[in-house]
Amino acid sequence: MHQDVERCVRAVRSKDARFDGWFFTAVVTTGIYCRPSCPVVPPKVENMRFHPSAAAAQQAGFRACKRCRPDASPGSPQWNERADLVARAMRLIADGVVDRDGVTGLATRLGYSVRQIQRQLLAELGAGPLALARAQRAQTARLLIETSTVPMGDVAFAAGFASVRTFNDTVREIFGLTPSELRERAVRRQPSAAPGSLVLRLPYRAPLCPADLFGQLAAAAVPGAEEWRAGAYRRTLRLPRGHGFVALRPFPEYIDCRLTLTDLRDLSTAIARCRWLLDLDADPVAIDDLLRADPVLAPLVDKDPGRRVPRTVDADEFAVRAVLGQQVSTAAARRHAARLAAAHGYPVSDPAGGLTRVFPDVAALAALDPATLAVPRARRATLATLINALARGEIDLSAGTDWRRARAQLAEVPGIGTWTVEAIAMRALGDPDAFVPTDPGLRRAVRDLGLPGTTSALAGRSAAWRPWSAYAVQYLRAAGDHASNRLPA
Numbered sequence: 001m002h003q004d005v006e007r008c009v010r011a012v013r014s015k016d017a018r019f020d021g022w023f024f025t026a027v028v029t030t031g032i033y034c035r036p037s038c039p040v041v042p043p044k045v046e047n048m049r050f051h052p053s054a055a056a057a058q059q060a061g062f063r064a065c066k067r068c069r070p071d072a073s074p075g076s077p078q079w080n081e082r083a084d085l086v087a088r089a090m091r092l093i094a095d096g097v098v099d100r101d102g103v104t105g106l107a108t109r110l111g112y113s114v115r116q117i118q119r120q121l122l123a124e125l126g127a128g129p130l131a132l133a134r135a136q137r138a139q140t141a142r143l144l145i146e147t148s149t150v151p152m153g154d155v156a157f158a159a160g161f162a163s164v165r166t167f168n169d170t171v172r173e174i175f176g177l178t179p180s181e182l183r184e185r186a187v188r189r190q191p192s193a194a195p196g197s198l199v200l201r202l203p204y205r206a207p208l209c210p211a212d213l214f215g216q217l218a219a220a221a222v223p224g225a226e227e228w229r230a231g232a233y234r235r236t237l238r239l240p241r242g243h244g245f246v247a248l249r250p251f252p253e254y255i256d257c258r259l260t261l262t263d264l265r266d267l268s269t270a271i272a273r274c275r276w277l278l279d280l281d282a283d284p285v286a287i288d289d290l291l292r293a294d295p296v297l298a299p300l301v302d303k304d305p306g307r308r309v310p311r312t313v314d315a316d317e318f319a320v321r322a323v324l325g326q327q328v329s330t331a332a333a334r335r336h337a338a339r340l341a342a343a344h345g346y347p348v349s350d351p352a353g354g355l356t357r358v359f360p361d362v363a364a365l366a367a368l369d370p371a372t373l374a375v376p377r378a379r380r381a382t383l384a385t386l387i388n389a390l391a392r393g394e395i396d397l398s399a400g401t402d403w404r405r406a407r408a409q410l411a412e413v414p415g416i417g418t419w420t421v422e423a424i425a426m427r428a429l430g431d432p433d434a435f436v437p438t439d440p441g442l443r444r445a446v447r448d449l450g451l452p453g454t455t456s457a458l459a460g461r462s463a464a465w466r467p468w469s470a471y472a473v474q475y476l477r478a479a480g481d482h483a484s485n486r487l488p489a
Contacts (some may be wrong), residue, residue, distance in 0.1 A: 002050040009045055011036045018205055018285050020073040022416045024051045026062040032176075033057035038068035056126030057134035063176045071139045071174070074203050075275070077283040081432055081467065083403045085110060086124050089117055090132070093402035096269040098133035099160040100240055109400050115425055121246075137161060138174045140268040145171075145179050146186035147198045150264065152179050158264035197351070200271065202248075202255040204280040207306030210250035212485045213278060216310045219484035222321075222337040224357040225345065228488045232256075236348055236358045237273065237313055239266035243358050245350055246274055250487075255280065260351055276399075276430065279308035287432075287468045291475065294464055296449050300475045307474045315397035315428035316390050317359045319410075323383050324375065330484070337427050339374055340365075366391035382415030390411065397424070403431045426470045435462050435469040441477040441484075449479060 002008060002023040017037040026033040026049040033051065034040070051057040054064070064071050079090040088110055092098075097106050106129055107114045118128045127131065141159035144150055150158065156167035171179050218228035218259050226235040232249040242262035249256040255278060259270055275281060284306040292298045312318040324340070325333030337359075343366055345357030355461040370384040389395040395409040406429055410421045419438045426434035436442060437458045445451075452458045465472040478485045 002052045005050065008036070008050045009048065012038075012048065013042050015039065015058065018283070020070075020203075021076045021281070023319070024054055024057045024070055025049075025448055026051055026057050026060060029206075031062055031288050032065050033062040033067045033070055034065040035070040035073045038065055038070075040067055051126055053125045053132065053135070055129055055131040058135055058138075058174055059127050064174055066176065070143065071135065072203065074205055075281040077205075077281050077286075080279070080281050080430055083431070084119050085112060085117070088400040088402070089121060089129065090125075093132050093136065094268075094272040094396070095399045096136075096160075096240065096266075096272070097400070098129050099137065100266075103129045106400075109398065114342075115298060131361075133160075134170065135174075135217060136268055138170055141167060141171055141179070141183060143198070143200060143271075144264065144267065145182045147200060148315055153262070155179070158267065160265065160268075181442075195257050197260045198267070200257040200259065201480075202257050202271070202275060202278075202280055203253075204255065204278075205282065205284060206281075206456045207255070207284055208250070208308065209304045209306045210306065211487045212474060213308045213310050214248075214250060215484045215488060218488040220321075220334060222334060222341055222359065224338060224355065225341050225359045227354050229354060232258075234352075234355060235313070236350075237270055238346075238358050238361060239263070239269055239395075241266050243346065243348055244270055245348075245352070245355060246270065246290050247352075248274060248278065273313040275308050277311050277313050279311060279430075282308055282432075287471050291465060291472055293339055294472075296451060297465075297472060300479055304478065307471060307478065309426060309430075309432070311430055313425075314359065315399075316362045318428040319386060319390065319395075319397060319424050320362070320365065320383065322423050323379065323386055323416065326382075326417075326420060328414075336375060343372075344368065362387050362390040378415060382413060385413050386410075388417065397428055401429065403429050415471050425472070432471065433467040433469045435459065435465075436473060437462070439473065439477070441480060441482065442473055445476040445479045449476070451476075 008023055012025050015037045019036040024033050025036060027043045027047050028049060029047045079087045089106065092106055092109055097109060103114050107117050109350060110117065121128050137160040141155055144155045144158060153164050156164045161167040167374065170177060175182060195218055214233055217233050221227055232247040234247045237244040237246055244259060244261040244266065247258040257274055261267060261270060288301045288305050291302050321337050324336040341357045341359050344360040348358055365387045370380050373380050379402060397406055407421055407425055410424060419436055420433050422436040425431045437455045446453060446458060452461050462469050
């Protein structure tokens, strides 16, 4: 995108917010880089330089605009759409792997050499993994500076910087202000928050239809680990260094995100997982334009554009819950999952009350006697096999996994069929082209809308929806009058 100068110039002149995160505009006369929708008067074309990432603009010596805050723009939708090495690397970097395990750890996760990863990231993004992680650390630091009263020394280490001096130099270089000046600017517009919590605004590309997105999350919420309260979806989070609580509430231009963490070093990971959960980096205009070409989908898209695919904050957890929910109703699946969480989940104390458990991880579940799992014998065997494979790393559902390999690994588990594989691919792996032709909600819509009734015929019809089949499923499911298709009261 950033190499198509004419298209980039048009986006900047029209202040088109759809392109925020796709590329960044640097101005050589001011030394500042902006998002395409920056409200300032567009610079002359000869003074514009376009970069594929904030990290590339920073490496070129530009600092972030104070008006449009380009470092806080939605992420590029490419990393959710693609399954190649660069996309997998970007998902892992967003999840904090470089900060925790270094570039070597990133390479190990991806199965490539450090040199190969460096070369491909530089070629496509203009920055290597360390520069990309540095840009993410700077954004995390800014969030902590502006949304909390945490001492600056603690902010530095929580954001992942090795020293306070490096933290100060980086913030001054990227934002053109010292950490103290950033905090002073933020005091007047600081939203109120409960003690110990952080209040953030998660941006997204408009439009966004929150009805079935939050409706599905609330309908399947596991008591104790998740809840819908006062217009917000709340849940516990298992994070690399501790646990946390998040409340997510939809607003017309952003998602209100309230986080409480036991370790502030988990902030960037928690934000990345919340964005992933709500599919906030999607490009709804591109998706809806393609789906409108189908005469059956066109009126559904026009009625409520911007539907997203509800995902998960923990892929292993979703896989376990998907098997628990095989061949039973949503209510029954919730009961099974609630019993598992109550008996084996990690107990926590929710400052706001209501949440009592972090859903058990696969290591804890692998240590259980399968006979204690209160599910039918056949499903118990499937569940035990899946849990052990996840715990041993034989099945990888992490952010950087290869979608095709993960599908093949899941399909080898006795008792896991196409519905479960594709549900996990859609909700846990985030494959935008995952398609579940046997989904009950989809089957009802197919019948009512006159689409092909057989699985093979429907799969053939779905070829026209590629690569957005998962979004077509959301539009079709939402055509029915079901509680999960509405924003909860």
